């Protein structure tokens with residue numbers, strides 16, 4: 001397609017206005033960058049952010065991941081102050097319900113997670129089975145590991161000793177409207193001078209003289225900037241391919257289809273009011289309260305379920321499949337009074353999964369081209385701090401520093417703790433400490 005004349009220049013083009021893209025725009029605009037966010041949808045937050053379970057939790061398998069998530073918690077707690085602008089459409093709400101993680105042999109009874117929390121001063125409580133049942137009387141603590149598919153003959157039969165309890169993290173919860181949180185960030189960014197172009201699809205990355213020059217949109221319009229940042233969510237691999245930056249990446253990203261179940265809470269228990277976030281590796285389900293006294297049930301992706309990889313993030317099966325019923329039935333092992341309605345409700349969306357389920361926040365082999373991607377179903381909570389770190393990374397690299405050789409050391413403001421941004425490198429070795437699941 002013939003390109004039209006250059007219509008726009010900016011200091012930086014940000015591809016994508018999801019929660020991380022909008023946070024990056026906000027943080028860069030605060031630093032004085034003239035940013036232009038390009039989003040193919042009509043509004044912010046309607047990519048994978050809109051389908052997110054938006055759980056804010058602090059337990060991660062690595063120390064760096066735990067510190068990043070705990071830092072992230074404070075921005076949601078202080079949301080209105082953080083934004084420095086009051087969006088007339090309302091603010092996203094953080095419901096701090098806490099998060100209970102069942103202690104199982106698979107997570108080593110949470111020993112490593114508790115060690116990270118002790119190091120970082122993150123509060124937690126050890127709950128025995130009686131305390132779990134007191135707070136969640138609909139729960140049956142029978143052990144069912146390993147997770148199975150309902151067609152297996154012994155599905156639903158207890159396999160071992162009952163669970164002995166869990167670890168409860170009070171600084172956890174969820175955001176009731178994740179798309180609104182991205183819109184809040186876009187509003188706050190615009191108040192700082194950021195521009196947003198909606199309904200515009202990036203079709204090519206432009207280069208000149210060995211560095212990025214801008215983007216070409218699907219309608220042929222060229223937008224020019226010396227910095228371009230890929231925050232395209234599940235489209236990240238396709239955008240990185242457009243930029244020709246895949247070759248030096250040891251970590252790749254791929255879109256992975258997910259189904260999230262919404263079912264009514266059993267009669268007599270108000271899960272929306274009295275429930276909490278729960279992660280249960282014994283049945284490979286996580287759950288949280290959902291609007292209308294529903295329970296939201298996500299999958300912790302057990303080996304018995306095939307991964308459904310998606311090549312084209314703009315076109316995939318958005319209908320529920322048998323997977324919906326499988327997740328509901330697995331959860332029914334823990335909550336025997338659960339009714340499973342015939343009408344399936346919930347969400348179908350995509351993770352942008354990396355090889356080790358840890359994100360990539362990095363530069364690329366193409367000078368001026370950056371990426372915040374591979375968020376692997378677990379970076380919603382980190383969006384504000386990820387945006388802040390991306391702004392610092394771009395400034396560091398554009399000042400001439402070689403981030404690959406001497407990675408940026410970035411101070412997490414609330415924790416007052418340094419983090420090595422090289423942890424998120426596209427060129428890292430696969431991190432063997434990861435859970436290799438959505439838990440990060």
Ligand SMILES: Cc1cc2nc3c(=O)[nH]c(=O)nc-3n(C[C@H](O)[C@H](O)[C@H](O)COP(=O)(O)OP(=O)(O)OC[C@H]3O[C@@H](n4cnc5c(N)ncnc54)[C@H](O)[C@@H]3O)c2cc1C
Pocket residue numbers: 015016017018019020021022038039040041045046047048049050051052053054055056200201202203231232233234235239258260347349350351372373375376377378379380381382
């Ligand atoms: C089902 C599900 C449950 C999840 N649960 C949690 C959770 O409980 N807790 C948690 O912390 N995280 C969770 N996540 C992960 C979290 O939602 C993501 O990490 C986060 O939303 C990613 O934000 P983003 O801005 O990077 O991407 P997105 O929100 O996907 O935004 C990318 C944007 O880029 C746009 N785009 C793509 N290609 C182009 C193009 N060529 N031109 C222009 N625009 C383009 C898209 O339209 C989209 O709006 C979950 C994700 C899913 C799918």
